[in-house]
Amino acid sequence: MVSEPAVAETVDTGRDFIRDIIQADLAAKKYQEIVTRFPPEPNGYLHIGHAKSIALNFGVAQEFSGRCNLRFDDTNPIKEEQEYIDSIQADVRWLGFDWGKNLFYASDYFDRLYEWAEGLIRAGLAYVDDQSQEEIRANRGTLTEPGKNSPFRDRSVEENLDLFRRMKAGEFPNGARVLRAKIDMASPNINLRDPVMYRILHATHPRTGDTWKIYPSYDYAHGQSDAIEGITHSICTLEFEDHRPLYDWFIEKLPVPSQPHQYEFARLNLTYTLLSKRVLTQLVREGHVSGWDDPRMPTIAGLKRRGVPPAAVREFVRRIGVAKSNSVVDVGMLEFCIREELNRTALRRMAVLRPLKVVIENYPEGQVEELEAVNHPDDPSKGTRRIAFGRELYIERDDFMENPPKKFFRLSPGSEVRLRYAYFIKCREAIKDASGEVVELRCTYDPETRGGNAPDGRKVKATLHWLPAAQSLPAELRIYNQLFAKPNPEAANFAADINPQSLEILRDARIEPAIATANSDEAMQFERQGYFVRDKDSTPERLVFNRTIGLRDTFAKEVGGKG
């Protein structure tokens, strides 16, 4: 459970319109306990948009001392799978929320739903329609024209009951008939034009197997499931606003045990990101990414593998708020939250992404000494570690320039810089290969500057990270960039907007031993570079790390350099 702020917020005034409503309901003594639910359909993995809904539903329940159920909306066996049921639970838990014993499935209620449907038939409020799918569509009318009544709309209760029971018994093929609510084919709200309550589906359900041949539609199942569970505030996204009259219609006509109410908020959209299940499913199925947990995916599983801490996701959805206007949040906001959390918690380590060999000419051959480095500059409780220093080192290729511009204050011929926790060094010569590429630096160090400070008080303009050549380990580093190249990629033609540079693999990186021995799935900061986390592909023989996110880099921004 995410706990700390919960108590305080109970007495706090609502932070959004949903909480305002709940607070008012509580003040009016409308309910003695607030009950919400998070109702995913198990037909895909959860993504960061769901995190907003999860945090809202579970958060509200927590803040008002109520409860939040996890309920799978498993009414369409054609699309749903056990794998998704499992991943969804893992992801909600990872985010830090707990449904306790309150795990339910819409399929738990199939029997009751069926009985209530017969009740509606008896009351003359539902009928079996023999029209084909095409006929139903044609007779539904359009946005501006009313629909036409089905020729089967006025069947007798007996005939309807008989047909509906035979649908249930599996006597008819898929699509042969449906059960419809008898409301109003001329309603300006298309959802009220005799919506389908049950369709025939000869399909194996992940939980009920082959016992059912008919399945309830979302509109018929959802509200009633809410009522059965005693949900007080059924929170969903804006596109269901038009369904609310239908939601209320069923609740009013059926002998349900409680009267839940539906409230709608705007779903999350993020720049450089697509959050539609259709697109995410295709990205996976068509191999654009390695799987649902590819670190470039906006899925919870992807964020986790990427090294994003759950607290950062929670903070992000807290900051963006909950409202009703469609919006596209700058992905920079998410990145800020990730850096904020990781800066606070991540252990500091050194790694060289693109190594450039350095030989300290005046350092004794064969000598090795150990230097002390802090694990977190702002948190002494995280301790220190030792790093070996010797004659041959690696520094970052980007930290050396033979002909530097004025604003470059790293290493260049003749300049002096500090090697973090070690010594000041000066570059004497850059050695190049036949093609003119710098392959090695010949440097000298100042023994007086051990630890990084000069007794004479002289300053350097840069501190570089580095690694001893012998006492560091090779590793593969995977650098991720936005999956989509455009701020607002087109869902309809997403493949065209995929960023061809979304993954860069650095196979020759070096890392300090403490990184390899870390027994943690939490991200570490590789100083001056970014946050990295061990990937599940990593083995003792082949160490693999994912870059969660780079450090803020105002220098690169200024010179328009790399990211």
Place this chain on the structure above:
RNA sequence: UGGGGCGUCGCCAAGUGGUAAGGCAGUGGAUUUUGAUUCCACCAUGCGGAGGUUCGAAUCCUCCCGCCCCAGCCA
């Protein structure tokens, strides 16, 4: 041209008749053994537009404009 929503700074978002919170981004500056972090400062005479009511309007009224959702036996 039907119905349902929404329009406040580049991006989120408070505000519900008393004279525009906050965050992200951005821009200056200070500190810094991470060009990181931290700190300080700046950043809407204006709330989609036009009228109107009022001593006073982002908030109320009228008209207009723009954007999103709905015609699945998906959710």
